[in-house]
Amino acid sequence: MYKAIITVRLKPSVLDPQGSAVKGSLHSLGYSAVQDVRVGKTMEVWLEATDSQEAEAQVDAMCRKLLANPVIEDYEFHLEKGA
Amino acid sequence: MYKAIITVRLKPSVLDPQGSAVKGSLHSLGYSAVQDVRVGKTMEVWLEATDSQEAEAQVDAMCRKLLANPVIEDYEFHLEKGA
Amino acid sequence: MRFAVPVFPGSNCDEDCAKAVREILDRPVDLVWHKDGNLDAYDAIILPGGFSYGDYLRTGALARFSPVMEAVAKAADKGKLVLGICNGFQVLLESGLLPGAMRVNDHLKFRCSIQTLRVENNQSPFTGLYQAGEEIQLPIAHGEGNYYCDQETLDKLEVQGQIIFRYSGQNPNGSVAGIAGIVNRRGNVLGLMPHPERAIYDWMGSSDGARMFQSMLRYWEGMHGAA
Amino acid sequence: MVQPEQQTTAVHVVERVTDQEPTPTQIRDGELFQEVGLNHEEYQQITKHLGRLPNWTELGIYSVMWSEHCSYKNSKPLLKRFPVEGPQVLQGPGEGAGAIDIGDGQAVVFKIESHNHPTAVEPFQGAATGVGGIIRDVFSMGARPVALLNSLRFGPLSNSRVRYLFEHAVAGIAHYGNVIGIPTVGGEVDFDDSYEGNPLVNAMCVGVLSHDELQKGVAKGVGNPVIYVGASTGRDGIHGATFASEELGEDAEEKRPSVQAGDPFMEKLLLEACIELVKKGILIGIQDMGAAGLTCSSAEMASKGETGMELDLDQVPQRETGMTPYEILLSESQERMLLVVEDGREAEVQEVLDKWELPSAVVGRVTNDNRYRIRHQGRWVADIPVQTLVDDAPVVYRTGKEPEAYRQNAGIRVDQPSVDIHPGEALNQVLASSNVASKRWVYEQYDHMVRTSTAVRPGSDAAVVVLDGLDKALAMCTDGNGRYVYLDPQEGGAAAVAEAARNVVCSGARPLGITDCLNFGSPEKPEVFWQLEGAVDGMSEACRQLETPVVGGNVSLYNESKGTIHPTPVVGMVGLVESRQHITTQAFKEEGDLIYLLGETFAELGGSELQLILDGKVSGRPPKIDLQREKKLHQVILTAIQKGWVRSAHDCSSGGLAVTLAESSFDHELGARVEIETALDATTYLFSETQSRAVLSIPQEYADAFQRLMEEEAVPCAKIGEVSGSCLTVEVNGQQVIDAPVKELKSIWEGAIPCAMNASSTN
């Protein structure tokens, strides 16, 4: 069993209204040291695979096809074994 | 400048509707090796702080107060310097 | 009886709530900008639906830090009536005035439709004019109405009669135990996902929501007179 | 800050802003103007207008202002054919949206717009920002938006990429409308192979205002400040307007501008702030920054005001660093508005904007020398005669050519089904077709009740929205059958207007006027141009006859990917319900009510849903439309409704009479017993899509009066049955051809789209 920890983020050029809103709130809560906030998604996927190469290939395909939207998002992931 | 990378996840005891839906989609796309999926949030917060201790204290407070909802979510974070 | 409807940036059912109070109850109602920290002049507070702060981060999470929320907590503490509808319910959860939390609908889609609810408790200030166990029709419109609380809290809610409305038949969002609306222990703070203000005339598809406002009025003026 | 005093002599304009930019001579010698979609001739014209070679910034400005999207260069000559006037029209085409008087000092403001190309690339954001854009068009007129509609065209749902596009486009529309709190009350969805690589998303917004609140997008009053308000500017959507004016080729992925993301929360704040400013009467001009962003809004405002404008780009709120003038000017970042206010009242404006926590800045001044001048970091980067950007934009006069297929279709018989099929079986199949099937899966995702004014929710012929404090209401719908238009542009164009009007009439309203979106392929293809021309003529004729002027619209050309889409003009119609008592829906309501079919039925299966199902494609000629008959039909239906005789009214459209009857029975699960006498064969009769027909249910006590009215007005009218029981039974010439429990039919009809969408989708 492998566990893939995937992070999906908006591309830097894409507007992140959620991040701006959170930043605004942090400021009004008094955290004026905050310069910027970006919000993304994280996914943990547990999967069976014979080896880490196969797991990696599978997860990469899932990201491209479903988990991330390549038009506006970037993704990255790493694998943990035997989780 | 510090960059805090924060991960907010639903507590293991809380059913994750997004995770279940993603798992279902992955199965119907043919990724039958997938055993489970959990979806969470990742946040990057850039902030000024005199040292990493101060930064850490600030980020921890933000998480407790705003960024995570303790009723259903857990959080963790790590800091990077000079990002 | 005087009503206040706090308005957060992004609230969009504020006018609808005020209209319902004016037209159904014929009582004074003011929209109160969220930066206002004082609600002393009011007997009942309606936290309206909508998308306060765009629902960014988590529904209701950013609104709960508005100055007006301190005043809402104070009003609740004084025993005034607080009604949180949809986003208003979410704000009440985030601010801890009601127990539990909200998740995205189990089917992940926004759902707008008229639902059948069962009145589980007609002893609350908000439901006095309904029959116990009565089935009523109220519209829902939300993407995150999947109410959650842990088992211990749920047991308490059940035992203490705090579950006021449940979805009858199909559960439109996956909420724990089919919960559509709950009150606090004291009974003066109600949060619910359905929109009573959208069901006050037959032409709207249902007029069952009118009795919620009327119940509030009857309860309050029964206790305090028609001030 | 920009100097308010006038520049009388031409300013010195820099050759280039950065070393990366080509110089004017490099642009000329390398023919770099082609890269931004300008041809030789246009480049020559620009050079003449300026009296020198344009720099890169100026070239960019011209390229977007002269794109089809902004200048309508291919369609302008045709659009002139639309009737745009009428006693009720307060504002015709040319502003953000059209406005029509509805009495009591009130007006309805509405417009439809496409976001097809962005949706094809990123369906969620593409569709969402389409909604955001059309809402800004309406509140920039000073109106409070009260309703949204959407008209969608996608490829077949059997394709997983199509499912992905459809699912996410619907979610995007839902997201924007739901968050901003404007109910999405109606629309339509159609599926056809021709839209597979090129979906259509047209969004319509309807608003209401008092006459004295009507705003214009003008820049007037020398020295008056130009104020930018709303989201900050990023590099998103640069050349979006040009992108929308090209075909979606293989390289669409690389060429596409960085996607614009919408922020409906920001737009909600912008909306409330702008309406507050309108109510305060501070504004001289207001225009939203839509296609071609800051450039288009500012140049158009100056052009309409017959003034000039100077902008200082350093004042523009920016989200990214190091943006060039070219990028700032052409960015299509969303949720931005441009205001011109009276000099000296900036503080009053600021107060409102601060309350709503909106970023804003004075970015320029109105001038009186008809120049459009741009300053950046202390240097002039553009100096252009205003009218050359707007009024003198090139116009292309094209000629059409009749397509081969059109001639061939003339010979194809469509007066009977190509395959023998039993009416009962045909009904099951037609109800299960995604075109006819219930669209609940779609509209349940839209908040259609916020603002508590929706009296008729999605699912009837037209939506009805009541007006605060008035007994009146507005009915609205969108319609357009691309298959009819493909088979015969003129008939199909007329039918689009007629069907929209019929839907509004069946809801109890008098049609007031239309907005339209012309979704077509490349006008450079003579066959496509021929379609465009025919459709515009057909629509124009119908608008004239039905007295529904065109008060605004939008053109979306170059809708091609693997092939050309069906020519798809979409009509957005608004009608006025005089009294709430007249509000009528399509659903049968009482057992024993008599069912009447108004209008005559001919053997017309060309372009029909049945033909599409049986043959897999449409052929022949579509149903013919007689606009005089159509108009008569509307008059009698409206009279009968206003007299209080009508319990339900539903027009016959896709799927013909059989579907009309079935749909009327679904809401309350009330069946009908129907008996028909006809010379046609049963299947043809029941599924023919002959125009100008409607099914009404009438309480028995009004039957005589109703029939008398029909006789007096000489409208063909047949009593065909009675609302009864829980089954739909139909006899044709004494023989029972349909007998099905309403519940069963309804579950087929309701299940089709959810079932198709249950399969997985991939991006």
Ligand SMILES: Nc1ncnc2c1ncn2[C@@H]1O[C@H](COP(=O)(O)OP(=O)(O)O)[C@@H](O)[C@H]1O
């Ligand atoms: N995209 C949509 N958004 C909202 N409502 C829709 C949409 N598509 C269809 N509907 C609703 O479904 C009903 C039936 O649509 P349609 O079959 O196109 O009607 P008609 O044939 O009368 O034009 C209408 O009330 C319409 O408003």
Ligand SMILES: [Mg+2]
């Ligand atoms: Mg219709």
